[in-house]
Amino acid sequence: MRLTTKGRYAVTAMLDLALHKDQGPVSLADISQRQAISLSYLEQLFAKLRRGSLVSSVRGPGGGYELQGGSESIFIAQIVDAVNESLDSTKCKGAGDCQGGETCLTHYLWEDLSEQIHTFLEGISLADLVAKSEVKRISEKQDRKHLIVSEHAEDSRILASSI
Amino acid sequence: MRLTTKGRYAVTAMLDLALHKDQGPVSLADISQRQAISLSYLEQLFAKLRRGSLVSSVRGPGGGYELQGGSESIFIAQIVDAVNESLDSTKCKGAGDCQGGETCLTHYLWEDLSEQIHTFLEGISLADLVAKSEVKRISEKQDRKHLIVSEHAEDSRILASSI
DNA sequence: CGAATACCTAAGTAAATTAGTCAACTATAT
DNA sequence: ATATAGTTGACTAATTTACTTAGGTATTCG
Numbered sequence: 001m002r003l004t005t006k007g008r009y010a011v012t013a014m015l016d017l018a019l020h021k022d023q024g025p026v027s028l029a030d031i032s033q034r035q036a037i038s039l040s041y042l043e044q045l046f047a048k049l050r051r052g053s054l055v056s057s058v059r060g061p062g063g064g065y066e067l068q069g070g071s072e073s074i075f076i077a078q079i080v081d082a083v084n085e086s087l088d089s090t091k092c093k094g095a096g097d098c099q100g101g102e103t104c105l106t107h108y109l110w111e112d113l114s115e116q117i118h119t120f121l122e123g124i125s126l127a128d129l130v131a132k133s134e135v136k137r138i139s140e141k142q143d144r145k146h147l148i149v150s151e152h153a154e155d156s157r158i159l160a161s162s163i
Numbered sequence: 164m165r166l167t168t169k170g171r172y173a174v175t176a177m178l179d180l181a182l183h184k185d186q187g188p189v190s191l192a193d194i195s196q197r198q199a200i201s202l203s204y205l206e207q208l209f210a211k212l213r214r215g216s217l218v219s220s221v222r223g224p225g226g227g228y229e230l231q232g233g234s235e236s237i238f239i240a241q242i243v244d245a246v247n248e249s250l251d252s253t254k255c256k257g258a259g260d261c262q263g264g265e266t267c268l269t270h271y272l273w274e275d276l277s278e279q280i281h282t283f284l285e286g287i288s289l290a291d292l293v294a295k296s297e298v299k300r301i302s303e304k305q306d307r308k309h310l311i312v313s314e315h316a317e318d319s320r321i322l323a324s325s326i
Numbered sequence: 327c328g329a330a331t332a333c334c335t336a337a338g339t340a341a342a343t344t345a346g347t348c349a350a351c352t353a354t355a356t
Numbered sequence: 357a358t359a360t361a362g363t364t365g366a367c368t369a370a371t372t373t374a375c376t377t378a379g380g381t382a383t384t385c386g
Binding site: 167168169172201202203204207221222223224225226 | 342343344345346350351352353354
């Protein structure tokens with residue numbers, strides 16, 4: 001599990017898609033403008049997102065990208081994984097460095113920590129974040145009528161508690 | 164909050180320190196060998212860790228680094244922060260791009276997510292991980308007598324449940 | 327056709343990592 | 357005391373990897 005700007009951009013872009021899903025396909029040019037991400041970079045990110053079956057594309061004028069499956073079934077962990085596609089992760093694969101020594105122990109501990117964060121992000125869907133943005137928008141208007149708490153955040157106590 | 168290999172190296176090294184704290188100061192050369200991290204890189208990382216008051220140094224023969232304060236009071240988040248020293252984090256500081264538009268919204272959402280992970284890692288101390296490694300070592304020996312659950316993991320349900 | 331768009335490949339820039347040098351400090355041996 | 361060796365501390369440079377930008381080709385719609 002790696003958490004870099006690349007993943008942030010991917011999540012941001014996917015969130016933009018989720019926020020505009022009622023407008024049909026969303027062009028990368030639109031996302032580029034709204035989210036201040038270069039078009040070229042978006043293209044590269046979406047190539048990976050498409051390979052990961054998270055989005056589908058429509059070519060030609062009026063085309064763009066759409067979420068594949070609802071925003072409730074797309075989780076942050078999937079997005080981050082799709083653009084990072086880390087195949088190595090643990091250093092000790094074939095090398096003779098790591099024959100059950102302490103190196104493997106610390107590697108294991110980090111991997112485990114990483115896995116826990118992964119589990120955490122597996123519990124948060126795009127829909128959760130959209131709902132949260134609704135809460136924020138409403139609270140900013142001082143018109144706090146609906147307090148939306150997504151049912152998909154159930155296994156994520158931290159998110160729920162911060163809403 | 165950024166989670167990269169740099170942070171992993173730092174945590175790994177600090178863990179090594181924690182695992183050998185009864186031997187007096189630990190030299191970077193030892194850590195370099197055990198954890199397969201280049202000595203130069205360790206020096207750079209420990210310069211930051213020292214600046215962050217997470218370790219103290221002893222020069223001369225037999226010298227090395229020691230944890231400053233017990234492993235119970237050093238948390239993963241501190242280590243990652245010390246070596247990353249991310250000052251920018253949000254893109255929209257002075258630029259006119261981000262006047263309350265959607266850009267700021269998605270930035271906000273990511274920052275919030277990031278903050279939650281930070282909170283999570285603030286709840287995990289080096290001692291927690293060491294305890295966990297004890298559990299693993301014991302379970303590997305199929306001699307599971309002591310099941311150590313650190314009291315410092317209390318606010319981290321995920322870690323506790325995975326032990 | 328021509329414009330809007332996805333899709334692809336390469337090049338450039340920034341950051342992480344490794345490598346190396348030299349100085350300062352301190353325990354130990356001489 | 358003095359030398360010697362192990363060690364941190366503070367740099368600079370080279371290399372590798374991650375990120376960003378640039379330019380092109382293919383597809384679809386009006």
